Amino acid sequence: MASLASRSLLRSSIRARYSYTCPHCRHYASPSTPPAPPLLLRIRADLKTAMQQKDKTRLAVVRALLADVMNAAKTSSPIQTDMQLLSLLRKRVAAAQTAKAEFAGAGRQDLVEQEEQQAKVLQEYAGGVETLGADSVRDAVQRVVEEGKAALEAGAKAANMGDVLKKLLGVGGSLEGKNVERSEVARIVKQMMGQTP
Incomplete structure (x- = not known):
C-alpha cells in the first residue's frame, strides 16, 4: 500500500521535473480592457x-x-x-x-x-475632473475655422460644422483625447460658424 503511494508520488515528481514548454509556444496574457479612469x-x-x-x-x-x-x-x-x-x-x-x-x-x-x-x-x-477651459477650446476652434476659410479662398468646398468637429475631435485633431465636453465644443463651433459668411 505504501509502495503504491510512493510510486505515484515518484511519477508525479518526475513529470514535474521533466515538463518543458517551448519558449515560442508560451502565451502571455495582456490586458484586453483599457485601464479604468x-x-x-x-x-x-x-x-x-x-x-x-x-x-x-x-x-x-x-x-x-x-x-x-x-x-x-x-x-x-x-x-x-x-x-x-x-x-x-x-x-x-x-x-x-x-x-x-x-x-x-x-x-x-x-x-x-x-x-x-x-x-x-x-x-x-x-x-474632481479637470476639463479644458472654454478659452482653449475657443482658440482651437478659431484655428480650424480660419484654416477652413483659407481653404475656401484656395478653391476648396466650404467646411460644414461636422467637418470642423471631425478636425477638432477626430484622430490627429487638436482636441483629441483631451478632457473636453463635446457639447461645449459643438456649441462653440456653431457660434463661430455663424460668424463666418
Missing part, C-alpha cells in the same frame, strides 16, 4: 472608506454610481474615460435636483435634505 478608481476606493466611516449618504451615492458604471459596461458604450463619467455625474445631479423639487412640492423635507446631500457628493466628484 482615475475618477472611477477614486470612487471605488471611496466605497471602502464610506463603509468604514458609516457615511450612509456617500455610500448610497457611490453604490449607485458603481451600479450605473456596471450597467453601462454591459452596453455598447461602456464608461472608459473621465469625461463619460462626468457626463454620468451631471445626469445624476440633474436627477437629484428634479427629485428634490418633487419632494419639496410633496412637503417631504427629510427627502429634500437627503437629495441635497447626495447632490453635494455628486458635485464633489464632478469637481
Whole structure:
C-alpha cells in the first residue's frame, strides 16, 4: 500500500521535473480592457472608506454610481474615460435636483435634505475632473475655422460644422483625447460658424 503511494508520488515528481514548454509556444496574457479612469478608481476606493466611516449618504451615492458604471459596461458604450463619467455625474445631479423639487412640492423635507446631500457628493466628484477651459477650446476652434476659410479662398468646398468637429475631435485633431465636453465644443463651433459668411 505504501509502495503504491510512493510510486505515484515518484511519477508525479518526475513529470514535474521533466515538463518543458517551448519558449515560442508560451502565451502571455495582456490586458484586453483599457485601464479604468482615475475618477472611477477614486470612487471605488471611496466605497471602502464610506463603509468604514458609516457615511450612509456617500455610500448610497457611490453604490449607485458603481451600479450605473456596471450597467453601462454591459452596453455598447461602456464608461472608459473621465469625461463619460462626468457626463454620468451631471445626469445624476440633474436627477437629484428634479427629485428634490418633487419632494419639496410633496412637503417631504427629510427627502429634500437627503437629495441635497447626495447632490453635494455628486458635485464633489464632478469637481474632481479637470476639463479644458472654454478659452482653449475657443482658440482651437478659431484655428480650424480660419484654416477652413483659407481653404475656401484656395478653391476648396466650404467646411460644414461636422467637418470642423471631425478636425477638432477626430484622430490627429487638436482636441483629441483631451478632457473636453463635446457639447461645449459643438456649441462653440456653431457660434463661430455663424460668424463666418
